[in-house]
Amino acid sequence: MYLESAAFENFRNIEKHSFTFSRGVNIFYGNNAQGKTNVLEGIYLFAGGKSFRHARERDMICFEKENARVAINYATEERTNKMEMRFFRDAKKQMYRNGVKILRSAEFIGSFKSVLFFPDHLGIVKNEPAIRRSFVDGAVSQLSPSYLAALMEYGKVLEQRNALLKNFGAYGSSFDVTFDILSEKLAACAGKVTATRAKYLSRLSGIVDTCLADMTGCAEHVELEYNTSISAFAGEELFDAAENTRRYCEKLAANKEKEKILGVSLSGCHKDDFEIKLNGRAAKLFCSQGQQRSIALAMKLAEGEIAREISGELPVFLFDDVLSELDAERKNYIISRLSGRQVIITSCAETDFDRSIKGAAEAQKIYVENGNFTVM
Numbered sequence: 231m232y233l234e235s236a237a238f239e240n241f242r243n244i245e246k247h248s249f250t251f252s253r254g255v256n257i258f259y260g261n262n263a264q265g266k267t268n269v270l271e272g273i274y275l276f277a278g279g280k281s282f283r284h285a286r287e288r289d290m291i292c293f294e295k296e297n298a299r300v301a302i303n304y305a306t307e308e309r310t311n312k313m314e315m316r317f318f319r320d321a322k323k324q325m326y327r328n329g330v331k332i333l334r335s336a337e338f339i340g341s342f343k344s345v346l347f348f349p350d351h352l353g354i355v356k357n358e359p360a361i362r363r364s365f366v367d368g369a370v371s372q373l374s375p376s377y378l379a380a381l382m383e384y385g386k387v388l389e390q391r392n393a394l395l396k397n398f399g400a401y402g403s404s405f406d407v408t409f410d411i412l413s414e415k416l417a418a419c420a421g422k423v424t425a426t427r428a429k430y431l432s433r434l435s436g437i438v439d440t441c442l443a444d445m446t447g448c449a450e451h452v453e454l455e456y457n458t459s460i461s462a463f464a465g466e467e468l469f470d471a472a473e474n475t476r477r478y479c480e481k482l483a484a485n486k487e488k489e490k491i492l493g494v495s496l497s498g499c500h501k502d503d504f505e506i507k508l509n510g511r512a513a514k515l516f517c518s519q520g521q522q523r524s525i526a527l528a529m530k531l532a533e534g535e536i537a538r539e540i541s542g543e544l545p546v547f548l549f550d551d552v553l554s555e556l557d558a559e560r561k562n563y564i565i566s567r568l569s570g571r572q573v574i575i576t577s578c579a580e581t582d583f584d585r586s587i588k589g590a591a592e593a594q595k596i597y598v599e600n601g602n603f604t605v606m
């Protein structure tokens with residue numbers, strides 16, 4: 231899959247610009263706060279359906295403008311596609327695929343596939359579980375519409391169940407009936423989500439390990455360990471969605487009284503996490519900055535590999551500020567792993583690429599200054 235071009239209008243600090251991308255490495259470079267990440271944010275909208283910075287729609291519209299527009303053209307093996315999003319200050323966004331209006335982001339997600347590395351992802355090793363769940367959810371949602379559907383349904387049911395628990399006194403005798411229905415629905419969605427996450431993580435674990443071992447000359451090995459409310463260390467026993475659902479039902483029933491006191495759902499796949507082990511030890515306790523970055527990157531490379539295996543096409547790599555703080559060996563490894571792929575990468579230092587990129591001459595370089603872009 232290749233991103234051929236992108237057009238921006240009143241998006242963040244980009245008033246109006248169209249880009250044509252090379253099928254290899256594309257480098258956006260320039261000082262801080264010039265608009266490099268804004269470009270990646272705009273492109274990623276079509277892969278993830280929303281801003282990776284968790285921005286509201288209206289915050290992406292250029293200050294003092296009323297609406298914004300981003301469009302991309304991308305090519306798969308079969309055809310060229312055009313997708314477009316329009317944002318309005320006072321109305322919901324509009325989306326189009328090949329000229330046809332799309333009503334829900336879920337219909338969009340999965341057509342244009344990308345792997346994003348954003349500096350926040352460095353927290354994948356040490357930060358809270360939500361960032362690790364969102365890594366898996368972002369990757370799997372692009373590959374499986376049924377996963378995305380189960381996840382969205384889960385979010386809705388969880389919200390309803392928590393609202394019920396918070397205010398159970400008001401429901402009187404109808405509480406138990408409603409509660410049981412919601413618990414059953416929650417367990418059904420959680421069963422599916424957990425089965426898919428378990429399969430994905432077990433596949434990912436081996437590939438991340440290979441990437442990290444390559445990156446470090448076999449000095450570092452990594453292992454991912456999935457932890458859920460229904461099982462502490464989880465492998466194949468979680469691959470069966472129906473069995474998971476049964477176990478979630480048991481768990482939810484056992485926690486009912488406690489949940490009524492606390493007013494919140496205590497078990498379910500919103501509590502999932504996975505532990506990253508580096509050379510057999512919990513990485514979050516021992517990892518250096520550089521090791522964290524390497525693990526996060528290895529996970530991204532592995533994400534791309536699995537996407538290729540499953541969908542038959544390589545996703546587009548969007549790498550924001552990825553090379554800083556890495557030693558030369560790790561930098562070279564990343565760059566060599568990216569060759570043959572389409573990469574859109576941002577950097578503050580032009581020199582990062584001059585010295586280390588194999589075939590730097592072929593890379594397209596775009597200098598960014600105050601929302602303006604010059605192909606160098």
Ligand SMILES: Nc1ncnc2c1ncn2[C@@H]1O[C@H](COP(=O)(O)OP(=O)(O)O)[C@@H](O)[C@H]1O
Nearest residue numbers: 242243262263264265266267268289291292293
């Ligand atoms: N809605 C907006 N309208 C206009 N400018 C914006 C908007 N949102 C962010 N900016 C500007 O974009 C710049 C940051 O762009 P960014 O792509 O994050 O920079 P960098 O080049 O460091 O990656 C800042 O100058 C900021 O003021």
Ligand SMILES: [Mg+2]
Nearest residue numbers: 266267550551
């Ligand atoms: Mg940036």
